[in-house]
Amino acid sequence: MGLVMGTFSMQSxxxxxxxxxxxxxxxxxxxxxxxxPEGLDKLEAQSNFSKRELQxxxxxxxxxxxxxxVNEDTFKQIYAQFFPHGDASSYAHYLFDAFxxxxxxxxxxxxxxMALSILLRGSVREKLTWTFNLYDxxxxxxxxxxxxxxxxxxxxxxxxxxxxPALKTDTPKQHVDAxxxxxxxxRDGVVTLDEFILSCQxxxxxxxxxxxxxxxx
Amino acid sequence: xxxxxxxxxxxxxxxxxxxxxxxQQTMPxxxxxxxxxxxxxxxxxxxxxxxxxxxxxxxxxxxxLLGSSEKEFFYNEETQEYFFDRDPEMFRHIxxxxxxxxxxxxxxxxxxxxxxxxxxxxxIPEIIGDCCMEEYRDRKKENQERxxxxxxxENAGDAPLPPDATLRDKLWRAFENPHTSTMALVFYYxxxxxxxxxxxxxxxxxxxxxxxxxSIKDLPCGEKFSVAFSCLDTACVLIFSCEYLMRLYAAPSxxxxxxxxxxxxxxxxxxxFYIGLIMPxxxxxxxxxxxxxxxxxxxxxxxxxxxQGLRILGCTLQACAxxxxxxxxxxxxxxxxxxxxxxxxxxxxxxxxFSSIPASFxxxxxxxxxxxxxxxxxxxxxGKIFGSICSLSGVLVIALPVPVIVSNFARIYHQNQRADKxxxxxxxxxxxxxxxxxxxxxxxxxxxxxxxLQGGDSDSTAFCVKNRSAFEHQHHHLLQCLxxxxxxxxxxxxxxxxxxxxxxxxxxxxxxTSLSSQQGATTTCCSRRAKRRAIRLANSTxxxxxxxxxxxxxxxxxxTPVGTQYPQSRSSLNARTEDLKLNCTDYxxxxxxxxxxxxxxxDESLPNSPAIPGILRNSRSSIYNTQETxxxxxx
Numbered sequence: 001m002g003l004v005m006g007t008f009s010m011q012s013x014x015x016x017x018x019x020x021x022x023x024x025x026x027x028x029x030x031x032x033x034x035x036x037p038e039g040l041d042k043l044e045a046q047s048n049f050s051k052r053e054l055q056x057x058x059x060x061x062x063x064x065x066x067x068x069x070v071n072e073d074t075f076k077q078i079y080a081q082f083f084p085h086g087d088a089s090s091y092a093h094y095l096f097d098a099f100x101x102x103x104x105x106x107x108x109x110x111x112x113x114m115a116l117s118i119l120l121r122g123s124v125r126e127k128l129t130w131t132f133n134l135y136d137x138x139x140x141x142x143x144x145x146x147x148x149x150x151x152x153x154x155x156x157x158x159x160x161x162x163x164x165p166a167l168k169t170d171t172p173k174q175h176v177d178a179x180x181x182x183x184x185x186x187r188d189g190v191v192t193l194d195e196f197i198l199s200c201q202x203x204x205x206x207x208x209x210x211x212x213x214x215x216x217x
Numbered sequence: 218x219x220x221x222x223x224x225x226x227x228x229x230x231x232x233x234x235x236x237x238x239x240x241q242q243t244m245p246x247x248x249x250x251x252x253x254x255x256x257x258x259x260x261x262x263x264x265x266x267x268x269x270x271x272x273x274x275x276x277x278x279x280x281x282l283l284g285s286s287e288k289e290f291f292y293n294e295e296t297q298e299y300f301f302d303r304d305p306e307m308f309r310h311i312x313x314x315x316x317x318x319x320x321x322x323x324x325x326x327x328x329x330x331x332x333x334x335x336x337x338x339x340x341i342p343e344i345i346g347d348c349c350m351e352e353y354r355d356r357k358k359e360n361q362e363r364x365x366x367x368x369x370x371e372n373a374g375d376a377p378l379p380p381d382a383t384l385r386d387k388l389w390r391a392f393e394n395p396h397t398s399t400m401a402l403v404f405y406y407x408x409x410x411x412x413x414x415x416x417x418x419x420x421x422x423x424x425x426x427x428x429x430x431x432s433i434k435d436l437p438c439g440e441k442f443s444v445a446f447s448c449l450d451t452a453c454v455l456i457f458s459c460e461y462l463m464r465l466y467a468a469p470s471x472x473x474x475x476x477x478x479x480x481x482x483x484x485x486x487x488x489x490f491y492i493g494l495i496m497p498x499x500x501x502x503x504x505x506x507x508x509x510x511x512x513x514x515x516x517x518x519x520x521x522x523x524x525q526g527l528r529i530l531g532c533t534l535q536a537c538a539x540x541x542x543x544x545x546x547x548x549x550x551x552x553x554x555x556x557x558x559x560x561x562x563x564x565x566x567x568x569x570x571f572s573s574i575p576a577s578f579x580x581x582x583x584x585x586x587x588x589x590x591x592x593x594x595x596x597x598x599x600g601k602i603f604g605s606i607c608s609l610s611g612v613l614v615i616a617l618p619v620p621v622i623v624s625n626f627a628r629i630y631h632q633n634q635r636a637d638k639x640x641x642x643x644x645x646x647x648x649x650x651x652x653x654x655x656x657x658x659x660x661x662x663x664x665x666x667x668x669x670l671q672g673g674d675s676d677s678t679a680f681c682v683k684n685r686s687a688f689e690h691q692h693h694h695l696l697q698c699l700x701x702x703x704x705x706x707x708x709x710x711x712x713x714x715x716x717x718x719x720x721x722x723x724x725x726x727x728x729x730t731s732l733s734s735q736q737g738a739t740t741t742c743c744s745r746r747a748k749r750r751a752i753r754l755a756n757s758t759x760x761x762x763x764x765x766x767x768x769x770x771x772x773x774x775x776x777t778p779v780g781t782q783y784p785q786s787r788s789s790l791n792a793r794t795e796d797l798k799l800n801c802t803d804y805x806x807x808x809x810x811x812x813x814x815x816x817x818x819x820d821e822s823l824p825n826s827p828a829i830p831g832i833l834r835n836s837r838s839s840i841y842n843t844q845e846t847x848x849x850x851x852x
Contacts, residue, residue, distance in 0.1 A: 056256050060224025060273070063316075082229045082695065084658045085707055095232050112228070119231035127234055134235045155236060156703055162713040163705040166720075175703070179239060200238055209237050209244040213230050 035068035037109040047113050048121030054113065061109055069106040072096050086160030094154060098134040120213060127210055128197045142190040148176045224273065226691055233695060236702040245697045248690035260298035261312075266305035267298070274315050279686045281339040283315065286686070307334040314340065322349035328356045341653075343646050354642065388467035405523070408460055412519050415453040419513050422446055454490040457483065457516075478531075479522060486516040548585075551614055555581045555607045562600040569596065585611025662709050664693050 079092040391401035422439030468474035521527040556577035
């Protein structure tokens, strides 16, 4: 009967509304939890940035993430904006793990600043160590072929479909083989940190390009 | 690019350090930001109201006026501020958009003024935040409708017909807009009068009049004055038929007119008369004929031409037909349930009126609508109990939905309209956002074509390359690094499908392999582009004379030495500016000879593939571009 139908629909509406209200309440609560970074002086001492640069960085960071932390989804979204051609989500995932040194699931401003400090103002050894940690997905101190293939595939994913010359399925694998050829000195199938640093220091190109991103800020 | 991404550019560039050990080629030089200062506060004076904001805030949206170099046009040197002669109240909202990334629509503002401001500052209205989007859309739609109504009222009806209007046009116009001419008005009122007369005649026909002399029984007036009534009926039908035929003649599209509701009503109104003429005077058939006369009452619907309200009611009912249908369905369910119950409850009673379930339908409906005629009444106790339940539920079932339906009409009608609107606009929104995104991806490819890969070293870089913002420089440099790391290049869909097509057709001639061997070390953009163009050109010249193919060879043979000696000429070829000279004459000779193959009409003797005309088009346009520059410099 119309009455019965009417009452049923009204009930479900009310339930939907209460459910939605709960979700909104949850979101509201989560967004209230915000994180404030340590003092400017402390950060300046810990990192290689000046106060002015830290201010600029923090203003940008706070504008994007008013709650003070970046979670993985936001991180992926932001990184994907720079690479609209392809799919940047897998590489962004590895980057996120590299930035999130404490493995807390979210990046705070301090993590952000420390990573940028190493990448932009650090010594060659520090930069290479950071890169090694990026490639070493499971943090066991060795890069094996599977990890490298994952990373390389993630990088190629960012290129998207329309490339010149066209990407073949074994292009990542070839790239990884070339990499291991160069880096794996004792041919034991894995690359350790020392092998990595040694091989990179021998390569002129890499050394030169490490200085490229100094003046980024 | 979306909100605030510019602020994360340093992070994206820093993360590129992770690609460096993998790179198989050397990384390009980063763009040198000569004009970079540390972040400063800008002053913006909008009609006297001074705003201050960080430069970075404005740089977030480089495709707006404030974010691009366009604002330099408004820079006032004396006062060291940007001056805009626009509405300061609106500017507050625009600036908030830069600050927060969300554009809000101020409800008290006129929508036209708001849109004009957005257009001035280069912001598309589609990015209005969800919170204000509905309001914006409603106001905009309202505004547009009002404007459309105004213009329609101006144009329609009162404007005089063009002097060469045919009789048909004049007639149609007279029918549709009766107030345009006196004849039309007269006709309008006459038809209205006759509709009323016909309807009243139908009604009065059945009223009993005083009987004829010598008889006792009362006679309906229709039979007493049968001649008068039939004359009246005939006259009305004649007039209606004339009107219908004239409308049919005058209608600009006869099929559409014949299918419209009003014409169907017209036909149904006059049909019984003609059927009556055709049918023979037969007893049994005339019984059916009498039923047909019922349809004469449809003449009353002809009034809807004369009444706007009736038409609106008809439209509303049409729109809410599904709700009415559902109400009918639920009522039917209730009726069936209670009728069944009452029938079985009253089955035992002797001489009951509830003879069958369909007979009980009548009782249920009469009880539920609280009419209670009393022609069918339950006797048994169970019957009375269920009868009372039936009438109580009837009160609730009937009385409640009626106001709900009335308000539902308005609510559901508007809701449906809004939902459809939003769905259609959502698609448009997504399409525009996708287009803008594609624009961003194409920007990099366009940048490569423009020869932006030289880096910031030579002063003679093209103007179009210089005008890009620092953010774009950095972004393009980042994408270049990725290309170098993976040893593959970004291309667009067209080129990719061309290459795939070529691979499948096996057009990789020895020419192209010789190209790659010649230009081993100098993998600069120009030669790469030439390689691509050569492949395209190779396709187009396949069907053409060998002479031009020879010249193609000479072009490439002379190219490499030229390329290494004169780096400026490479970039100057890319530039569309007039003051850069070409330094190689061989170039001009070879290039001038190239246009002939495409001139041999692309429609003849081309292989049957859809990609080839596209390739030809591309090569033609690029050739004509270079041809243009050649012409200018040879003057």
